[in-house]
Amino acid sequence: MKARIGGPSATGSTSAPQATGRTGPALRVEGVWKSFGQARVLRGIDLELAEHDVVCLIGASGSGKSTLLRCINLLEPVDAGRIVLQGEEITAPGADVNRVRRRLGIVFQSFNLFPHMSVLANVTLAPRKVLRLSRRDADERATALLDRFGLADKRDDFPDRLSGGQQQRVAIVRALAMEPDLLLLDEITSALDPELVAEVLNVIRDLARGGMTMLIATHEMGFARDIATRVCFLDDGVILEQGPAGEIFSHPREARTQQFLQRIVEAGRL
Amino acid sequence: MGGSLTGGPLDTGELVSPAAGGPPLRSRRFERSALRSTLIALVSTVVFFGVLAWIVVHAPNWPDVQRSFFNGTIWNQSVPDIVPAFGVNVELFCVSEVFILVLALVLAVLRSLPGPVFFPLRLLATAYADIFRAIPGILIIYLLGFGIPALQIPGVPTSTFFYAVVSLTLVYSAYVSEVYRAGIQSIHPSQEAAARSLGLTQFQALRYVVLPQAVRRVIPPLLNDFIGLQKDTVLVSYIGVVEIFRQSQIDQAAAFNFTPYLVTALVFLVITIPLARLVDVLIARDRRRFLAGAR
Numbered sequence A: 001m002k003a004r005i006g007g008p009s010a011t012g013s014t015s016a017p018q019a020t021g022r023t024g025p026a027l028r029v030e031g032v033w034k035s036f037g038q039a040r041v042l043r044g045i046d047l048e049l050a051e052h053d054v055v056c057l058i059g060a061s062g063s064g065k066s067t068l069l070r071c072i073n074l075l076e077p078v079d080a081g082r083i084v085l086q087g088e089e090i091t092a093p094g095a096d097v098n099r100v101r102r103r104l105g106i107v108f109q110s111f112n113l114f115p116h117m118s119v120l121a122n123v124t125l126a127p128r129k130v131l132r133l134s135r136r137d138a139d140e141r142a143t144a145l146l147d148r149f150g151l152a153d154k155r156d157d158f159p160d161r162l163s164g165g166q167q168q169r170v171a172i173v174r175a176l177a178m179e180p181d182l183l184l185l186d187e188i189t190s191a192l193d194p195e196l197v198a199e200v201l202n203v204i205r206d207l208a209r210g211g212m213t214m215l216i217a218t219h220e221m222g223f224a225r226d227i228a229t230r231v232c233f234l235d236d237g238v239i240l241e242q243g244p245a246g247e248i249f250s251h252p253r254e255a256r257t258q259q260f261l262q263r264i265v266e267a268g269r270l
Numbered sequence B: 001m002g003g004s005l006t007g008g009p010l011d012t013g014e015l016v017s018p019a020a021g022g023p024p025l026r027s028r029r030f031e032r033s034a035l036r037s038t039l040i041a042l043v044s045t046v047v048f049f050g051v052l053a054w055i056v057v058h059a060p061n062w063p064d065v066q067r068s069f070f071n072g073t074i075w076n077q078s079v080p081d082i083v084p085a086f087g088v089n090v091e092l093f094c095v096s097e098v099f100i101l102v103l104a105l106v107l108a109v110l111r112s113l114p115g116p117v118f119f120p121l122r123l124l125a126t127a128y129a130d131i132f133r134a135i136p137g138i139l140i141i142y143l144l145g146f147g148i149p150a151l152q153i154p155g156v157p158t159s160t161f162f163y164a165v166v167s168l169t170l171v172y173s174a175y176v177s178e179v180y181r182a183g184i185q186s187i188h189p190s191q192e193a194a195a196r197s198l199g200l201t202q203f204q205a206l207r208y209v210v211l212p213q214a215v216r217r218v219i220p221p222l223l224n225d226f227i228g229l230q231k232d233t234v235l236v237s238y239i240g241v242v243e244i245f246r247q248s249q250i251d252q253a254a255a256f257n258f259t260p261y262l263v264t265a266l267v268f269l270v271i272t273i274p275l276a277r278l279v280d281v282l283i284a285r286d287r288r289r290f291l292a293g294a295r
Helices: A008-013 A065-072 A097-103 A119-129 A135-148 A164-176 A194-209 A221-227 A245-250 A255-266 B023-057 B062-069 B072-112 B116-134 B137-150 B160-186 B189-197 B202-217 B219-239 B244-255 B259-293
Strands: A027-036 A039-049 A054-058 A080-085 A104-107 A182-186 A213-217 A230-235 A238-243
Touching (some): A039 A238, A054 A065, A054 A221, A065 A104, A065 A182, A097 B189, A104 A164, A104 B189, A119 A164, A194 A213, A194 A221, A238 A255, B062 B259, B072 B202, B072 B219, B072 B244, B072 B259, B116 B160, B160 B202, B219 B244, B219 B259, B244 B259
Parallel strands (some): A054 A213, A104 A182
Antiparallel strands (some): A027 A039, A027 A080
């Protein structure tokens, strides 16, 4: 994470002919289509994230936000199109799925912590088994992260003893322990009680300040406005409109965007 | 006779009396009604079984039955014969259980493998479960125990104990693999997704995330099958393993009296009832955990 800022992230991107001397985009999504049976969920998504970008995906439920994140994480195969991570096409047939996922962190709406493991074991599992860190190194790394996000005293607790906000912060720490190049956040506050939302969003703010590249599906418009370098409005499987947060929220061009934001304002969420 | 008693504990008029007032009073009242419930249960049990015993003892041919099933002398003679023979059963179900747990887990994992590549393995595992659950266990024991030694292939074991273990393992691993499989399927796919998203391979996700949760969840039904296995060890007496049932048959034939069978039944009761209670305790614990987890 922090160590990566301006760090060795350029190494993998030799194959992508980009402006010389600059890192290729952290992520490029080109014409991605995805259907589930008859339902066309993604209908030609194009999206690009530079290093340290924080891009928020907004849009109604069912507009394809989660599916897009799951496709990028290769949890769902795409029907058409390409996804390129730092110059490497991860949707290519021969791509090593497990290696790609090491570089992509994802945090889910429902936390998905492993209930049979302590917080520490949750966080150290992947570093130990995937990165082959020794137990001591993995513990050290996890403890530092837990400490940083105020979870040091929960180290040995089991997930069911934690509040929703704490569980979600552990899930974020679990993803960060793999030191991903890109963090995908899938409506991570939607399952939380309102008073627990802030503690989770503060973690994300902290990460954004640290330069973490993030793609965030969210219903928290205020948060999106604060944090996003760019906001994308998804509607019916396409990115209908994107731009700086101020622009999208204050002067949306598309009628659908205006409608959506109007409903959000009426619901008191902006 | 029990009429006035059974009406007691739900006598709501008494419980909701306005004088009850504060919590200490109410809890004393609750204690009293709990005591009453216990008493009622006790009395009704004694009455029920008393009547049952009276009917049996006053049956027309009871004296004959008593002589051939409840003979004290024969009881005392056969206990030292029969109880040690149970050691063979213990050995049988302990050894078999180890193989069953391992083989069944392998089968369950094979059946849970996704994707077209693994179709042959899934097919094999499915066929195995179908075949060995379909054929009565006693037939498997006969076919293996008599059939394979009859081939007289050099190096192939002839010990009946060996074929007993093999047969029980084949039959029970088919059942137990279904128990495991139910456990695996009960783990929400989001758990595997979370594991895979961290870069764990499919095998690692299974090994570290899915199986530990699945196995924990199916411990009560696994113990249940273990109880079944304990009892089915008597089936191998038919290929000549001298275990508790065979021994009691020998004693029965010698004395021309059925009391040895009663001894055998009692031995099984003594060993299985604690296990059955343990299963109950585990289920109750799981339930509490589930309810607590549901917030």
